Amino acid sequence: MTHELTASRLASASSKTTASGGWWRDAVIYQVYVRSFADSDGDGIGDLRGVRTRLPHLARLGVDAVWLTPFYVSPQADGGYDVADYRAVDPLFGDLSDADELVRAAHALGLRVIVDVVPNHTSDRHAWFREALAAEPGSPARARYHFRPGRGPLGERPPNDWESVFGGPAWTRIPAPAGDGGTSRPEAGGAWYLHLFAPEQPDLNWEHPEVAEEFASVLRFWLDLGVDGFRIDVAHGMVKASGLPDIGRGAQATLIGTEPLPFFDQDGVHEIHRSWRRLLDSYPGPRIGVAEAWAPTSERLALYVRPDELHQAFNFRFLNCPWDTRAMRTVIDESLAATASVGAPTTWVLSNHDVVRHVTRYGGGAQGLARARAAALLMLALPGSAYLYQGEELGLPEVADLPDAVRQDPAFLRTAGQDGLRDGCRIPLPWSGEQPPYGFGPAGSWLPQPADWAPLSVAAQTGDPHSTLELYRAALELRRALPGLGSPDAGPLTWLPAPADVLLFTRPGFACTLNGRSDPLEMSSPGRPVLSSAPVETDGRTVLLPPDSCTWWAL
Helix, strand or coil: CHHHHHHHHCCCCCCCCCCCCCCHHHCCCEECHHCCCCCCCCCCCCCCCCHHHHHHHHHHHHHEEHHHHHEEEEECCCCCCCCEEEEEEECCCCHHHHHHHHHHHHHCCCCCEEEEEEEEECCCHHHHHHHHHHHCCHHHHHHHHHCCECCCCCCCCCCCEEECCCCCEEEEEEECCCCCCCCCCCCHHCCEEECCCCCCCCCCCCCCCHHHHHHHHHHHHHHHCCEEEEEEEEECCCCCCCCCCCCCCCCCHHHHCCCCEEEEECHHHHHHHHHHHHHCCCCCCEEEECCCCCCCCCCHHHHCCCCCCCCCCEEHHHHHHCHHHHCCCCCCCCHHHHHHCCCCCCCEEECCCCCCCCHHHHHCHHHHHHHHHHHHHHHCCCEEEEEEEEHHHHHCCCCCCCCCHHHCCHHHHHCCCCCCCCHHHHHCCCCCCCCCCCCCCCCCCCCCCCCCCCHHHHHHHHCCCHHHHHHHHHHHHHHHHCCCCCCCCCCEEECCCCCCCCCEEECCEEEEEEEECCCCEEECCCEEEECCCCCCCCCCCCCEEEECEEEECCC
């Protein structure tokens, strides 16, 4: 039996509610990478009107909320995460009226809207940074950022050994001040400024009171427009260790989320998040804050979701977990224990705009798709909230063969192609049709779409009971109907004995099995199958689990 049997079983099912009343505690939230979702005006770039026209797809899918990546005024040095004006919409994506209409349309469909906020850094085109470049050393304008003199007799070396996440040093030297004689010697330059990402993204100094005041104002601006919350970019990065100490080793980007670093996950960030929680709580809603936070342990990550801080934090340990049932169980147990210690739900995610799509991470091809479908059912069965990245409901793979000439990831350019391959997960979505741009827009698309994506389009998969899209639709419909699915307040997750490479857990009225083996496995049937990522055979007493599959059972 497969998911085509679910509709009749759900005909009379009632929607479940979260006992605590916090809608986010078991919400399924869909990430829209705006420039790759839907293009309304034919320039090949997705926009806010395009998103609005495709909201019915998300409502039919069954998600609870939509997270929009940045659409603010930006030079687009890093896909909009270099913001020049936090209160205006970039003309690429529309205008402020488009944002307002999108929020209203989403609410009319029962969808909440979360927008990105980028507080760790601005664009180098931001008015503040332009003012800082024109100001004297030690001026209040420069104090909003991290300007430092260089090391060496003539200040020719960076102030410390920090590396950019995108490759190269995390410092850029500004031109020499007027009066240096017009020399072009490198050692005649001026101060250095910190940028943990691209040089076009200077880091803000959150010890400066104007920075906190400005972002509180920005949050109020969008809350007044009606948004339901914020995904906080680099929520772990706003505070740096006192004195900006050296790290003493290279390849620092590989240490993120695994070891303590002086530029990430400093204790001071939590006071910022507490102040934002007070601001969010002052609005009706409730409105929520979501941390994109990399922390070296589950316990450190849980600090971001204490009762007086943010509501959710992405669980990147789950995302990074390999296709290994023992590793999966360890990550699940440790994640649930850590968030339970602070009274918060866990937030699960498999893909986003910064990582290789999980179809490809799990091996690609038919096996990768089978594992991705199974992992999706596992994630949606776990207690807590879940995030879906656009296109995963279609089973989209990573596009790994993009020509260098079309790539736009700044890390790719800064590392001579050795890193920065995020463009492959940002290919515009296929909606309909037999050839590119597959209904993405009236003309082409900003990144080329594969010629063989027609069978993966929304139109091609709609109504096909074996498609990944219909699997997701059925799963989300069941998740609303069965109290044991999703809700962190429905009861404990209990592991039961199972064969090697198989996970089996129960929650009230429900069981989940995951066969991580590459061959079928016969075992005792834990209940009545209601949904499976691949066809299962059962006589009511035993079941033959397909390889690389997940099955939901009613008890």
